[in-house]
Amino acid sequence: MKSKFIPLILILIFLITFVIFFKGLKNSNIYTPDTNLKKEVPSFKLKSFEDNSIVISEKIFKDNDYYFMNIWASWCIPCKEEHKFLMELKKDDKIELIGFNYKDNFTNASNFLKDLGNPYDIIVSDKDGTASIEWGAYGVPESFLVYQNIIIKRFIGPINNEDLLEIQKIIR
């Protein structure tokens, strides 16, 4: 009786473990933070990109307006990909685009904008990347849709046509 049960239980345990691990093999274990969190806009004090005047976040984000905060850099290849969508978004006057120039040098960044066009209403430079961390960003490009001082949507990586349509649908 006893000798019959033990192999059976062993086989069962082995099978269950196998199934768990086999399923786990196919799971993607790359973590991406939640993109739909409603968080308040973190306050920052950064230098403006064009001149070195200081820009305070409270003066940028006003109630009842949509803001699209985009972290970009001239050295970032995917930023070039999403640039045309930003230019498209710029045409909409219900939304204001704010550029976060991430760890970039001025000449390269201004050449980038000269070549591809400048979609931003305000550009601030985040020289050491610490302000981006306050936003919870971890790479370039990354974008945040802000309304009434709340981040309502977050885009990790370059935005594409679908994202653009989604944004236009939200702000309409």
Next chain:
Amino acid sequence: MKFINIFLIVAIILNFNFLKADEIKTENKIAKNLRCLICQGQSVYDSDSEFAISLKLVIKNKIQEGLSEDQIYNFLKMKYGEWILYDPIFNRNTYFLWLLPILIFLAGGAIIIKRFYNKK
């Protein structure tokens, strides 16, 4: 008088160094306990990605602002979610994770004790 002055200066310099060393120690300790989100599988301490470099800077600034280790962990947890911490917090989602080893240990102990008494 001169002697006292020199002594004071030396004492201050030594103290300052101790503080700095302590700060770097906690800084590294915190960075080692954080997962780098760009190069997953590496700690922030080990990583040289742009994100990790900035994060190390943020940790340094927060320590200088006088935040404690736990406060910094909480701050980062709020920004990036619990995943960024290597040490999972004990809550509903992690009961299994924390309790399973203890349960297995107890079960093993029970089996051993049972066998021991049966032999007797």
